[in-house]
Structures are given as C-alpha cells and as structure tokens.
Amino acid sequence: MNLPSPLDAALARHHGQSYRDSVADVLARAAAVMNRPAVTLVFGGHFSAGKSSLLNTLLGRALLPVSDYPETGIACVITPGPEDRVTVCDGDGRREVPATTEAITEAVTLVAPDGSYRSEVVGAVRSVTVELARSPLPDGGRWVDSPGINDTPAMTRRAADIAAQGDFLLWVFNSRQPMATVEEDFLREYRERHGAESLALLVNVFLDEDTPEEWQRYLDTRAPAHLKRLEYALDGALPPEVVFVSARAAAAHPDRFGGPQARALVGRLTDRATASSLAARRGRASRILEAAAQETAERLDAERALFRQLRVEAEVARTAIDTSRRRFLDAVGGELDRMLARVAVHARTAGDEIAAELDQGPVLRDGSYGDRLTERLRTAAREEASGLAAAVARAAELNHHRPPDTQVTRRLLDILEPERVSVEVTGRLAGKLPEAPVDGLGSVVSSRVGTLIPKLSWKALRHIDTAVTVAAASVQAAKLATEAAMPDRAKVKADVRAAAVRAAEQLCRRRQAALDEIGAGCGLVAAAPADPDPAPVDCLEAAHRLLSREVGQLVAAPGEAVVR
Secondary structure, three states: OOOOHHHHHHHHHHHOHHHHHHHHHHHHHHHHHHOOOOEEEEEEEEOOOOHHHHHHHHHOOOOOOOOOOOOEOOEEEEEEOOOOEEEEEEOOEEEEEOOOHHHHHHHHEOEOOOOOEOHHHHOOOOEEEEEEOOOOOOOOEEEEEOOOEOOOHHHHHHHHHHHHOOOEEEEEEEOOEOOOHHHHHHHHHHHHHHOHHHEEEEEEOOOOOOOHHHHHHHHHHOHHHHHHHHHHHOOOOOOOOEEEEOHHHHHHOOOOOOHHHHHHHHHHHHOOOOHHHHHHHHHHHHHHHHHHHHHHHHHHHHHHHHHHHHHHHHHHHHHHHHHHHHHHHHHHHHHHHHHHHHHHHHHHHHHHHHHHHHHHOOOOOOOHHHHHHHHHHHHHHHHHHHHHHHHHHHHHHHOOEOOOOHHHHHHHHHHOOOOOOOOOOOOOOOOOOOOOOOOOHHHHHHHHHHHHOOOOOHHHHHHHHHHHHHHHHHHHHHHHHHHHHOOOHHHHHHHHHHHHHHHHHHHHOOHHHHHHHHHHHOOEOOOOOOOOOOHHHHHHHHHHHHHHHHHHHHHHOOOOOOOO
C-alpha cells in the first residue's frame, strides 16, 4: 500500500508534508499488519486475572512469575526457537539472562518484595523475549504476556499499546469478578479501534477445590450467569466461542478443566493459515484505513466548503470589480462628453468672433482665419483636457482605479488636440465697384484741352483723344478684372463658422479613442481574483478514494489478502 507519486506530491504541496506523511504512515501501518511475519496473540486482562498462570499451563511448565499482586510490568514475548533463551531489551540495549523463572521474574516483576513499584520496570520502555525449544507454539506464532489493567494508569496505557501491536487479544477474565467497569471501557475502546473479530474471550475459573465435581458444578451453575454478564458488558457482541478454563487445575491435569479447549483456542488464534487470523488482520488493517478515510472525508468536507466559499467570494469580488469598472468608465465618459461639449461651444464662439471681424476690414487670403481658429481651439482643448485628467483622477480614486500617470495624460492631450483648421477664401464680394464715367473720355479731354490750349492743331488733339480713349478702356478692363478677383465676404464668414463646427465634430469623433486610452491607462488597483485552485480538493478526493478502495478490498477479500 503506497501513495502514487502524483498524489504523494499533490498532498505535500497542497496540505503540507505532515499530512502527506500521515496518509503514507496509515498505508504503511496497514501493510505492516497484513505482512507481519508472525501471528501475535496478546494475553490481556485485569491484574491478577491469571494471565501468567494460564500461559504456564499452556506451555506445560511453570516459567512465568505468578502472584496475587500485579506481577507483569512489561511485555513478555514467547516464541519458538532453537534453544531456550531469554533476552531483555531496555535502554542499555539487548542482553541475555538465564532462561529461568527467577531471571524472568527479575526482568518483568512490577512490585518489589516490600510492596513498592520498581522504577526500572515502571519507567522503562523495554520487553523480554523468551525463546523456547519445546513449546506448543506453531512456527510463526507468538504469545505476549502483557501488564494487567486497573493497577496504575501507566500500566493500563502500556497494556493498550501492547494489545494494539498484536493480531489477537485474548482477554482473560477472573471468574471471581467476571467484568469490571474498567474492563468494559478498555474492551469497548479496543473493539472500536481494532475490531471485534480480533478479540477472543477466556474465563479463568478459580475453583474452591480443584476437583472434577467442583468444575462441573461451576459449568452448570455459574458459567451461564458469567456468559450473560459478559454479553451485557460487551453490548451483546460476544465472540462465537467463549472458553472456560481453570488454569491452576489444568496445570496439574492438562486434559481436563478446560485445558484442551484453551489449547485449541490459542492454537487456532496463533495459526496464520486459519481464516480467523486472516480475518483479524484484515479487520485490523481495515480499521486503520477506515479511521484515516473518515479523517480524510472530514478534511475533504471542510476543503470543499472552503472551496465553495472562496469561489463565491471570488465571484462577489469580480462582480464588485466589474461594477466599479462600469462606474469608472461611465463617470469618465460623462466627463469626456461634457468636455467635448464645452470645446464645441468654444469652437462656435471662435467662429462667430472671427467671422464678425470680417466686417471690420478687408478679406484676407493668407490663411490666417484657419490659423486663428486652430490656435483658439487648441488652447481651449488643452485647458479642457487638463481639467478632464483631473476629473479622471478623482473618478479613479472613488472607484478604486489607478489615476492617470504622466504618460497617459500626455497621450490623452495628444488625442484631444484639434487638427489644424483650414479656411479657403474663394468667390467674389456681392455687388460691383462704383461706376466711373469712362465713356467719351477722349471728347471730354479734347474739349478741355482745346479750351486750355486753343493753339493746338486739330490733329494733335485727335491724337490726344485717341490716347485717352485707350486709357479709359484699360481702366474699364481693370475694373472688371478686379471685381472678378475680389472674394465674397458673406461666403467667407460662413466658411469660417463651418470650419469651426467641423473641427469640433472631428474632435468628438476621437471620444472612443480617448476613452480607450483612459481605460487602458487607469487599471484597477486590485486585479480581479481568479477562481480558487481545485487541486487541494482533487488530491483529497483521490486520497479518500484510495483509502476507501483499500478498505473495500480488505473487507471483500475471501482468502489470503493481497498486500501491495
């Protein structure tokens, strides 16, 4: 059971290395349960319930220390081996001690002869391994004698830790007190954590006399009541078989007093090939995975809720930003329209004023009318554009936009600068030049010359008259040419006004370009948020599917479990 590489990386990236490690650890622990090389049967129970006595009976030898007081303070692991050997593991390492009851007692006994608790046993994190050359244990089987509960909180916790490391917990009850409240709580928690299929029950019967008659009397009269008490204490979840044995009597008579039934029970529980062993391992591994799957599901629900919340917040933020953007552009568009309207008024006023000046002097053909219109329009446009930039800055502040910087302002002024205005002066003035009396000019001149100079000859006078007549014709021709070349004053005035209007209209056509420049240059102070990343949810969903699939395979597997 391993995390796939993409999921491994995704969990670490989105949920932290510690969470990734916790999921990997769960898979590793479940795989370790399924791949244990030995089947471990833990003997547990209330202190002085007779666990050590029962083990001695099953082993067929008085090897472990027994007492009416709490005796075993650490885990004592019994396994088959090539020879009898006892190894003590403590903070100083591993050391061998003689394979005798005395040496084992020294290593595991919790209470000193004076009644005090031995600190080296209470505070030590250690175990004793007993290898036996001749024992009823099958190859690959281990029995563990654990501390009794309800002596001290430390011993109860130690007993729970040892039970958690086994495949089965064989709980030994004392017939003199079949089920204490502390035992009910202990077993309820054990079943919730590790499953009822890994729990077996054995009642160690303390007879008043170790006789067959006393044994049978117990079975007939007291055993049914004990069964009911056990069933009630275990919420009706009794295992299929509950074994009664008198460990003390069966030690002397192995084939009686429940000895055969006890040996058969521990034999089945310790045999790796039995269905019960496989079921217990699958149940224990599945509960490890189920707990992790449940935790992942809760984390996934929280992550989904967070994702939905972030998505709503992002949508709300985007809506607010869109609203702010529309308000800003609407405000800027209104300011721009008002600015262009004022420039149009300036243009019409300038056109009217320049047209009025035509009545005060000659009509000019030097292009000065267009130049003056251009200058006045540009001056007005620059002033209005500067005011527009200030108005844009105020609108930006109110609507969470960046104000226009120097470059944006400069480009805006360029866009809103009117083009050069041209006024073409063509046509004639209305009416004609005043009539000049040029007809008969020669006769008039001749008569006057004759009066003034009577002595001139008629021939001389004739020459003078001819010259004057020619001059008069030239004057008339000049008059006609002059009238044809002089502009029409009214038309020029109209052209000036029309040019001013056209210039204002051309400037209005740049409205969108100016609005686009403002919109591009005055972005939002805060960028619109993107939708939240779904990857944290996706990888949790993948982790939950993985854990749930592994649980399903363990629960549904009919035979030997496939372990990856």
